[in-house]
Amino acid sequence: MPRQAREKGEFSTYHIIQRGNDRKEIFLSDHDKTRFVETLIKMKNKYNFIIYAYCLMDNHVHLLINDNGNDISKLMKSINVSYVLYFNRKYKRCGHFFQNRFISELITDDKHLIEVSKYIHNNPVKAGIVQRPKAYKWSSYGDYMGNVKSEFIDVSKVLDIFSNTRSKAIKEYQSYVNKIGNTVEIMDIKDPYENVKENTMFIDSIAHAKEILAYMLADRNLSMEECIVNKDIRNEMIRYLRKNSNLTLKEIGQVFGGISESRVSRILSR
Known part of the structure; x- marks a missing residue:
């Protein structure tokens, strides 16, 4: 099928999903997940984009990112290439790693923003890995609850929607995330570009x-x-x-x- 143009704005927030080729695992250990987080931090410092939320699953990644005026495709390419180089070197592999190009949806308003953050933090629950988001280590939920201070996650944008008082906002956000279901349609892991190949690691020029x-x-x-x-x-x-x-x-x-x-x-x- 023909490639669909990625919807972009001058300063835009995106929900991004990147998964392994043929749904294979992209993280084989906690160290791999740590390395991916380190890559996020490194590229955030380099390009000054904003990360509102993330969740690392074994075979895919969810990100909630404001590009802060950067090109989102270039941001993702820089993140992906850096991580794939590490992974290939560590496990002595080559070939396709990520499946096709990353998929993304443009966040349209505050309601959409908080719904996507809820969806991202509930991903491990949906997958049956944990019963509550707070039990999963590899997401930004701990930052929102005040249990983790990773410093590279901007929780203010989402929490301020609930209350200007931080303690009240945390409590209300926790209650909101623990409610079952989403009230708006959210992009899921199913890739609408199954036949579109974009291997960022194959070199053609x-x-x-x-x-x-x-x-x-x-x-x-x-x-x-x-x-x-x-x-x-x-x-x-x-x-x-x-x-x-x-x-x-x-x-x-x-x-x-x-x-x-x-x-x-x-x-x-x-």
Whole structure:
């Protein structure tokens, strides 16, 4: 089916769902979930977007984000690429990781906002993992209850809708979240773009290769210049490009400052 244009605004809030390819797990341990949260914080600090809520399930993620003037697709790409690089390196894997492109719905008003936050925090309950949202560790619900102070979650926007008095707002929000069902239609995990492929890790151009390498090197606190000088790292990156792209040997050489096609071939044959 043809790709539908993603609805955007100048400063917009989105409910975002990103799930694993073929519904496979994207978190195999608590450390993986910790790493994803760290990635969220890192990208939040870099781009200054706002996170109202999140929930990490084993095979998908829910986010409630205000883009603060950034392009939401670029924000999600930066988050996804950083996490996938970590995951692939840790588990020595390659290929599709996330299923298609992320799906999103634009938040239209305050009622919609609080309903989506309720839905996100109830996701583990809906899945039968816990009986109450407060029992689930990997969501922002603890921030709303005042039990956790992670500092990167903005609870004010949602809680202020309930009351200007924080203690009263927390109590009313807790009661609201514990009520069964939602009163507005909310995007669910079912992906409306089943046939749309958008693998953010497959590299199809020199520009894309340089972008992906920039993420990989930043993760190691290295510059491209340092990569080119350090032959072990350079050769590792060359092999990565060969495995995860359709670039020719000549094009791979161009990515690394004009290495000859024959040298790239020798590096790959070792």
